[in-house]
Amino acid sequence: MNSDIHPINTDAQYRAVLRTVSALFDNEPEPGTLEGVYFEAMITLIEAFESMHVQIEPTNSGRKQSATD
Helix, strand or coil, X not given: CCXXXXXXXXXXXXXHHXXXXXXHHCCCCCCCCHHHXXXXXXXXXXXXXXXXXXXXXXXXXXXXXXXXX
């Protein structure tokens, strides 16, 4: 694991960080440890990048759409 914490500025960086962090979800590190701090910081950076760059389509909330909608 690379413990360097840097902003996520590109899609390539985003995908690389997702690969790294996804491995930690299976065995989540203890809070307060070096790995735990890295994990929490990267989750925060991922969320920030996603809020600015990833468009999430709204769901239909279970409502059926009619032909006139």
